Amino acid sequence: MDVIEIIRAKRDGGKLTPEQIDWVIGAYTRGEVAEEQMAALAMAIFLRGMDRAEVSRWTEAMLSSGDRLDFSDLARPTTDKHSTGGVGDKITLPLTPTVAACGAAVPQLSGRGLGHTGGTLDKLESIPGWRASLSTEEMRQVITDTGGVICAAGSGLAPADRKLYALRDVTGTVESIPLIAASIMSKKLAEGTAALVLDVKVGSGAFMKDADSARELARTMVDIGNDHGVRTVALLTDMATPLGRQVGNALEVAEAVEVLSGGGPADVVELTVALAREMLIATGLTPGENGVKDPAEALRDGSALQAWKDLIRAQGGDPDAPLPEAAERRVVLAPADGVLTRLDAYQVGLAAWRLGAGRARKEDAVSFGAGVTLHAKPGEAVKTGEPLFTLHADEPERFDRAALALEGAFDIEDAAVWKAEPLLIDRVS
Known part of the structure; x- marks a missing residue:
């Protein structure tokens, strides 16, 4: 195979053969294709795209570059969820134990945050003693004992993707839908x-800003999953406004526990239940029938909360320990009377990042207590001088830049101006 020939073929709008895809992914992973050559091919794909067969084969080649886990021998059917990322998106935390409490097994491999979007592992590591890194044997034991596990992916899983993702990040090719879909899948x-159930976010705080792009990404990933024998469905969900009322690591854990205890913000509960039902149905378990508990009932009756505590303990954590709190707080007051009609998810996420909740580079540490508390969500009345946001940070010098990010992040208008937008936008199967 000739890498130059492969680059030229895609540059000129041609279709890559399965043999070309297998070779270039394998050679790049082994270091036989130079970084600048793979960067050129990634840009050609960014500009020319790939069809369903190409994307499916590209995914298979990256999948074949490393190990594959096998949980087919478990007594429970297995199901998982992936979110494309958002602000205040703590859904994995209540979702995994809820689905486990309803009878399915959830092997949830999660990641860390980068930029304005939070990472599930960063949130969970705010719990004293909790461990993200587990061996395959430990994963299997936790799932067997509790019905679910949330942990970091081992270095042996899809190493080609890890290498290619880092390259895309510095070459302006992250936004390619075929490459995003293949990376995730x-x-x-x-x-x-x-x-597998996919939560594809749409809006200012999401990677996909409009529904058409999100729908294309969802369709591509659903096709890949089904082409590989995994029952896959996607929900398009709103990320113009942050999920819940807490944005930040320990803040979001506390809010997730509220949901698991039968309370919590309505939007977090709605999305948790919707995704949990989809995950169960995809395994052949029908909520409310044949003894299968409905996720809403699991949140009400305490079984989801118990599954959470079991899962946290199984990974070394103390679910009853106090969570970290930031050393400093500053309150941002509402500048006018009226109804909050807009709250921009990206700007809130940026504020939380500036407060220390996120990282600019993968090696950066995060502040577990940092973040933003939202005292009002769109549709709610606010009054001049009352709290609109509470900012949490360990260093007070972070407050000014965080408050600057929130300038222009919201609108306060007459109640008649506000129109509720649905949280669930579409379903792709």
């Missing part, structure tokens, strides 16, 4: 789950 398929 190669890692998810490596988990060995039988069913």
Whole structure:
């Protein structure tokens, strides 16, 4: 194979053969294709795209570059969820134990935050003693004992994707839908789950800003999953406004526990229940029938909360320990009377990042207590001089830049101006 020939073929709008895809992914992973050559091919794909067969084969090649987990021998059917990322998106925390409490097994491999979007592992590591890194044997034991596990992906899963993602990040090719879809799905398929539900975010705080792009990404990933024998469905959900009322690591854990205790913000509860039902149905379990508990009932009756505590303990954490709190707080007051009609998710996420909740580079540490508390959500009345946001940070010098990010992040208008937008936008199967 000749890498120059492959680059030229895609540059000129041609279709890559399965043999070309297998070779270039394998050679790049082994270091036989130079970084600048792979960067050129990634840009050609960014500009020319790939069809369904190409994307499916590209995903398979990245999947084959490493290990695959196999949980087919578990007594429970396996199912997983992947979110494309957002602000205040703590859904994995209440979702995994809720689905486990309803009878399915959830092998949830999660990641860390970068930039304005939070990472599930960063949130959970705010719990004293909790461990993100587990061996395959430990993962299997936790799932067997509790019905779910949330942990970091091992270095042996889809190593080609890890290498290619870093390259895309510095070459302006992150936004390619075929490459995004293959990146996500190669890692998810490596988990060995039988069913997968995708939460594709849409809006200012999401990677996909408009519904058409999100729908295209969802369709591509659903096709990849089904082409590889994994029952896959996607929900398009709103990320113009942050999820819940807490944005930040320990803040979001506390809010997730509120949901698991039968309370919490309505939007977090709605999305948790919707995704949990989809995950169960994808495994062949019908909520409310044949003894299968409905997720809403699991949140009400305490079984989801118990599953959470079991899961946290199984990974070394203390679910009853106090969570970290930031050393400093500053309150931002509402500048006018009226109804909050807009709250920009990206700007809130940026504020939380500036407060220390996120990282600019993968090696950066995060502040577990940092973040933003939202005292009002769109549709709610506010009054001049009352709290609109509470900012949490360990260093007070962070407050000014965080407050600057929130300038222009919201609108306060007459009640008649506000119109509720649905949280669930579409379903792709």
